[in-house]
Amino acid sequence: MPKAHVYKRDHINTDEIIPARYLNTDNVAELAKHCLEDLDPGFVKKCTPGDVIVAGDDFGCGSSREHAVWAIQGAKVGAVIAHSFARIFYRNCINGGFYPIELPGALEKIRDGDELQIDYEAGTIRNKTQNTTIRFTPLPDFALAIVRDGGLLEHIKKKEKGKTENVR
Amino acid sequence: MGMTITEKILARAAGKPSVKAGDLINAKIDLIMCHDVTTPPAISMLKKHGIDRVFDPEKIVVTPDHFQPAKDIPSAELHKRLDQWAREKNIRYYYPLGRAGVCHALLPEQGHIRPGEVIVGGDSHTCTYGAFAAFSTGIGSTDLAAAIATGMLWFKVPASMKFVLNGTLGHGVCSKDVILEVIRRIGTDGALYRAMEFVGPALKQMSMEARMTITNMAIEAGGKSGIIGFDETTRAYLEGRLKGKTDYTVFESDPDAQYISTETIDCSKLEPMVAFPHLPSNGRPISECAGLPMDQAYIGSCTNGRIEDMRQAAAVMKGRTVKIRTVVVPATPHIWKQMIDEGLAQIFYDAGCVISAPTCGACLGGFMGILAEGERCISTTNRNFVGRMGHPKSEVYLAGPATAAASAVEGKLTDPRKFL
Structure with a gap:
């Protein structure tokens, strides 16, 4: 069962998610080794596949580096839940087929180590530890379509293929 | 209802008579900035997805800058990938080592930034170019790949915040002090998803270089873009400098344009x-x-x-x-x-x-x-x-x-x- 890793912080920035000293590569496996390194050096070791990062406002602020999303995906993180997200990071998540969950008050509703089950379509988080159900506003349809296709380029490719088939 | 300069530029790029904050649009991209960290992954993505094309080799400017001259073997590999791609795709404005510079200083200096255009770059400080009355914003590698291949990107039209810069800067006080004061007041997410529009008499005494320092740091307040209107200083800077197309469209905010907030700063009172x-x-x-x-x-x-x-x-x-x-x-x-x-x-x-x-x-x-x-x-x-x-x-x-x-x-x- 995915567990929550709670960081009671606002403004967790892209330099903390993946320090720029590692940006000399775009190899996801390499980036994943350093996920959240300057925030919590032990994160990669304790993260099991599907685990969830929970944080406060403005998660992912700073650089436009998509490496931040790739590091998180590479570390097999299942989701990031934050009170709010920085704009470019949010967009990069959607473009990479990774669902960012915006949930004001998340830090009051989820404690470190809580076991969570997320239903993206319904927009609910089942907190098994606390035996509560938390609702969140699902992504708008156009963004959901991109995430469902696995990312923006997959989405574009699918659309272009559709067009060609229509012409035929 | 009037439109802001940002709404007017985005309406033009979306081929619509008008847009308003919150609208989702598909915008035509006029210029793309590419550097050594975020572009190589974009190139790899395009190849992987079999859409390895460039929408217009005249509208992409490429310069290595983050790790140039190559600081180690992995960054040398990034530069190699960028170089091979720029040459293979006949990118017209490619600045290799020797001509390469920090992208947001290089592109304006070399005459690539035109008022009224929609500019994106694989770098969060792409908002810098807003100093030239353009809409300009930073994007990640996937967006960059999509823009390179299609020349189009979706945007949510941002609401605008107005920052009125009054007074005159004291001796030894510079535009960096102004933008640090703005960010101090509104916080690092105070302009999240917003366009930050800077107006007011203090801008008159600022060169284009000084203005670029202000728009450059819009992202540090979470802004989607920073923008400053066109004036004589802009015109004089651009004259004889623009590469390629030398004409451009000047947009300005309507008097009844809608702003989500207005913040006034008395620059005379600022210190370093x-x-x-x-x-x-x-x-x-x-x-x-x-x-x-x-x-x-x-x-x-x-x-x-x-x-x-x-x-x-x-x-x-x-x-x-x-x-x-x-x-x-x-x-x-x-x-x-x-x-x-x-x-x-x-x-x-x-x-x-x-x-x-x-x-x-x-x-x-x-x-x-x-x-x-x-x-x-x-x-x-x-x-x-x-x-x-x-x-x-x-x-x-x-x-x-x-x-x-x-x-x-x-x-x-x-x-x-x-x-x-």
Whole structure:
């Protein structure tokens, strides 16, 4: 069962998610080794596949580096839940087929180590530890379509293929 | 209902008579900026997805900057991928090493930024170009790939915040101090998803270089874009400089345009500012923080690595020597040459600074002045996050070039006005 890793912080920035000293590569496996390194050096070791990062406002602020999303995906993180997200990071998540969950008050509703089950379509988080159900506003349809296709380029490719088939 | 300059530019790009904040649009991209960190992954994605094409080789500007000249083998590989792609795709405006510079200084200097256009770049500080009355925003690698291949991107039209810059800047106070004050007031997410529109009489006394420092840091308040209207200063800067198409469209905000908020700043009351670790919003006036010992000074970056910044730093250092390691990084080869021609390089040499090749370098902790554990750096850059310039336990203090130079001379945070 995915567990929550709670960081009671606002403004967790892209330099903390993946320090720029590692940006000399775009190899996801390499980036994943350093996920959240300057925030919590032990994160990669304790993260099991599907685990969830929970944080406060403005998660992912700073650089436009998509490496931040790739590091998180590479570390097999299942989701990031934050009170709010920085704009470019949010967009990069959607473009990479990774669902960012915006949930004001998340830090009051989820404690470190809580076991969570997320239903993206319904927009609910089942907190098994606390035996509560938390609702969140699902992504708008156009963004959901991109995430469902696995990312923006997959989405574009699918659309272009559709067009060609229509012409035929 | 009237439209803001941002709404007008986006309406034009979307082929619509009007748009309003919150609208989702598909916009035609006029220019794409590509550098060595975020573009190589975009190229790989395009190849992987079998859409390895370029929508228009005339509308893409390529320059390595973050790790150039290559700082290690992996960054050399990034440069190799960027170089091969730029040549293979016949990118018209490719600036390889020797002509390469910090992207947000290079593109305006080389005449690639036109008013009224929609510009994107694989770098968060792409908002810099808004100083030219353009809509300009930073994107990640996937968006970059999509824009390179299709020349189109979706946007949500941002609501605009108005910042009225009144008064005149005092002697020794610069545009960096203005933007640090703005960010101090509204916070690092105070402009999240918004367009930050700067207006007011104080802009009249600012050069294009000074204005670019302001729009450059819109992202540090979470902004989607920063924008400054067109005027005589803009026109004069562009004249004879534009590459390719020399005509452009000037948009301006309607008197009844809608703003989500208005913030007024009396620039006459500002003093030099220093943003303390670890957020750009931790600004303090120099009078409240002078005296804190520093280990290094760094003068450069897309925020303050332009010739005017070098002149301000040199004015302080002339006839003086630095007490701490001081790294001067002209942002482009042209600025590097101007520094020599104007005698600034001599002043920096005499003061005991090292002058590097154009690069983003240590601003983002790449190389060329990395900090050790516990060290403090006074820096003209844009971010002072944990570990930004090196060791996670080092500290970055953001300031304008004169303050950084004065602090270098004294080895501690220093009010530059005593030297001017």
